[in-house]
Amino acid sequence: MSATTVPATTVRRIPAWAVVIASPLAALVVWAIAVPLLDVPLVVGDPPYTVGPVSVVLVAVVATLAAWGVRALLFRRRRTGWFVTCGAILLISLLGPLGAATPAATLWLALMHVTVGTVLTLGLAPSRPR
DSSP states (O other), X not given: OOOOOOOOOOOOOOOHHHHHHHHHHHHHHHHHIIIIITOOOOEETTTTEEOOHHHHHHHHHHHHHHHHXXXXXXXXXXXXXXXXXXXXXXXXXXXXXXXXXXXXXXXXXXXXXXXXXXXXXXXXXOOOOO
């Protein structure tokens, strides 16, 4: 009888550059469902500003790059700290949609924030210690 060893599973991480692409694409999917498909005007603030696809992409990319930098500087191998920080920042970011003109716009903007936050949190999560 011979002893067989089971190879250790390797965790294949998503490259950070892929998260920079996935985050705005996910936000654009939510925007595309809300605005062209369901005809929900995403109007926020005073003076009123209509959230368009360019602003959706720009904000998602900036948020992703900022999160990537924070992870690189502070959370190399600290998964718990990463998840706590992402959760706190997501809760703070959800204050933004409260300034929407309609309840439907508030819902869709909040969904956009949660979508981008989820992609960032899971896509940029530090690898597990071995």
